Amino acid sequence: MGFLMLFPEKMIYLKISIPAGKVDEEIKNIGLSGLLHIDERKGKRVFAAEEKRVEHLYRKTESFLDILGITYRKKWENGDIDITRIEDFVYDLEEKLNKISNLKKKLQRIRKLFETAKSIKERSKDILEPDKLLKNLKCIKFISGIIPDENLEPFLLSLKAYITFPVYGRLSKGSSWFFVFYLEDESTHIKDILGKNQAEDIPAEYFLREKEKEIKEREKEINDLLNMVKDKYLKKLLDYNSFLRLKYKITVAKQPLEIKGDYYIIYGWIPARKLDSFRRFVKYSNIETFPAGEDAPVLLKTPEFFKPFERIIKGFSYPKYGEINPTIPFGITFLIFFGIMFGDVGHGLVLSLVGFFLKKKNRDLGLVLILSGISSSFFGFLYGSFFGFHDIFPHLFISPIYDVEKLLIFSIFVGIIVISLSFILNILSLLRRKKIKNLIFGEGGMLWLLIYWYSIGVFIKAVVFKLDIKWDLVFLILIIFIVFIYIYRKSKSATQSVINVLRELIETVTNTVSFVRLGAFALAHAALFLAVFTIARLLESEGKGLLYWFTIVIGNVFIIVLEGIIVAIQTLRLEYYEFFKRFFVGGGIPYRPFRLD
Numbered sequence: 001m002g003f004l005m006l007f008p009e010k011m012i013y014l015k016i017s018i019p020a021g022k023v024d025e026e027i028k029n030i031g032l033s034g035l036l037h038i039d040e041r042k043g044k045r046v047f048a049a050e051e052k053r054v055e056h057l058y059r060k061t062e063s064f065l066d067i068l069g070i071t072y073r074k075k076w077e078n079g080d081i082d083i084t085r086i087e088d089f090v091y092d093l094e095e096k097l098n099k100i101s102n103l104k105k106k107l108q109r110i111r112k113l114f115e116t117a118k119s120i121k122e123r124s125k126d127i128l129e130p131d132k133l134l135k136n137l138k139c140i141k142f143i144s145g146i147i148p149d150e151n152l153e154p155f156l157l158s159l160k161a162y163i164t165f166p167v168y169g170r171l172s173k174g175s176s177w178f179f180v181f182y183l184e185d186e187s188t189h190i191k192d193i194l195g196k197n198q199a200e201d202i203p204a205e206y207f208l209r210e211k212e213k214e215i216k217e218r219e220k221e222i223n224d225l226l227n228m229v230k231d232k233y234l235k236k237l238l239d240y241n242s243f244l245r246l247k248y249k250i251t252v253a254k255q256p257l258e259i260k261g262d263y264y265i266i267y268g269w270i271p272a273r274k275l276d277s278f279r280r281f282v283k284y285s286n287i288e289t290f291p292a293g294e295d296a297p298v299l300l301k302t303p304e305f306f307k308p309f310e311r312i313i314k315g316f317s318y319p320k321y322g323e324i325n326p327t328i329p330f331g332i333t334f335l336i337f338f339g340i341m342f343g344d345v346g347h348g349l350v351l352s353l354v355g356f357f358l359k360k361k362n363r364d365l366g367l368v369l370i371l372s373g374i375s376s377s378f379f380g381f382l383y384g385s386f387f388g389f390h391d392i393f394p395h396l397f398i399s400p401i402y403d404v405e406k407l408l409i410f411s412i413f414v415g416i417i418v419i420s421l422s423f424i425l426n427i428l429s430l431l432r433r434k435k436i437k438n439l440i441f442g443e444g445g446m447l448w449l450l451i452y453w454y455s456i457g458v459f460i461k462a463v464v465f466k467l468d469i470k471w472d473l474v475f476l477i478l479i480i481f482i483v484f485i486y487i488y489r490k491s492k493s494a495t496q497s498v499i500n501v502l503r504e505l506i507e508t509v510t511n512t513v514s515f516v517r518l519g520a521f522a523l524a525h526a527a528l529f530l531a532v533f534t535i536a537r538l539l540e541s542e543g544k545g546l547l548y549w550f551t552i553v554i555g556n557v558f559i560i561v562l563e564g565i566i567v568a569i570q571t572l573r574l575e576y577y578e579f580f581k582r583f584f585v586g587g588g589i590p591y592r593p594f595r596l597d
Helices: 020-033 048-067 083-124 130-136 149-159 184-196 210-254 272-281 304-316 327-341 345-358 363-383 404-432 436-441 446-463 470-491 494-514 516-539 546-582
Strands: 011-019 140-148 164-172 175-183 200-202 258-260 263-271 286-291
Touching: 011 020, 011 272, 020 210, 020 263, 020 272, 048 083, 048 210, 083 140, 083 164, 083 175, 083 200, 083 210, 140 149, 140 184, 149 164, 149 175, 149 184, 175 184, 263 272, 272 286, 304 327, 304 363, 304 546, 327 363, 327 404, 327 516, 327 546, 345 363, 345 546, 404 436, 404 446, 404 494, 404 516, 404 546, 436 446, 436 470, 446 470, 446 494, 470 494, 494 516, 494 546, 516 546
Parallel strands: none
Antiparallel strands: 011 263, 011 286, 140 175, 140 200, 164 175, 258 263
16 A cells, blocks of 8 residues: 555546437536546537626626625525526616615715715814814805825915915825815815815815714615615525536536537546446446546545645646656655754754644644654754754764764765665656666666666775776676667667766766765754854853853854755755656646536
């Protein structure tokens, strides 16, 4: 079972022939099964006009329910409804709701002006009382409103040309309120000045208390109309909306259908193990099965523990059908790489704690941080590091500060294991897909794995044990020559074949050397601690007082945030460019079956 998790679910390709008179009912049955991933490359959209008509009516009913303030939706279970009957209903209801909608817009505008007038009254109450002025002023007129701050000065200057008395003040950020008192003869000039300075006039009636009563009466009128519409139309509206929602999903699913005589043909994929279950849902159709090709959608069988890493991989690319599911090896190697580069018990505990609190809002990110923190703490014990202190407990494996050479050798050793694993995963993938030639001779195949391992053996024999490697080199060149012949037979170009062989050799070496960054970042992690402690001692040379510990805390926070991000980026780089290179192509399509709830 664990081995099978390395591969996506096995799929089969179906050709489903539906009798012409049973199309909608059978598509509904297929949707209720929730199993068929429809092949949308087929068909000529013969139902496009129907889809457009149904979608228009469905969107209308959704907007009607929003206007009425209805948030719940029904599930449709009551057979078929004539679309023409729904159209008549929609046009009738639309007329009434448009009237209500227009009344709402007018009320919204009135309420906005009233609230603005209310704010102006509140801010000007120490200077004047607008509602009393309205009732008492006879010969003198006044106008009120709001104006952008940048236009206030030109506005006041323009008013000086006439017999006016302005009063003004700040209303909100970017705008001011004003009152302008003037003689009736100046009305035309005053309104012209308002227009030129983008001032918004608030009619005098909005300052009267009677306006609030009018607003409440309008609200009651609208609510009465809404209640009347709900009483008369809501039940049917909910029914039609639920029917149209189902109908729309079915018409969309019908677009890839092909017509052959008296049958409509639909193609798609289902998981092979679900075929019997699918047949129980399909009542009227003939089903033909075919092996799934590499264009099949992919259903990954990832254990729940590794699901957060699966979503990280999806952000890079989805695996193709038949490829290895990279999630489990990715998750394991991701945690190892991160722990090696960010090994510290204290920092790991902080990451896990942050992940625990983040998990409620973002489960995937929280779990990745928790697991990364555990890995960091594990390697922190191996390094003997706790918030940068290396004298609290002894290191169990390597001290990044004192064992630099061992650390770099360890990094290369990890790189060799990971690259070998990428070869093995590719071989398993090719074996499962029965691509025998690529399995033996292709990039990432068995001969290239042999070349890789044999090259490492020759290097160790020459450099570590100082032994003669003449015949080993001859054998290595012979293997490379066999690969060259295979590439040459495919490309028919000697130059291109030489380039391909050299490129693969150089890339394999550089991929291995790239893993030195594991040790380099572990060393940088320790070096940053040394810098923080040095600064702390310089700031407080006499003992370890408050300033010393404050510097240590700030330094650790800086290292956790800055280096944590850098290490995460470097970890993903090693995964995508060194590890994935040999066995992961990507470009797959996720399995998304047509489903009716």
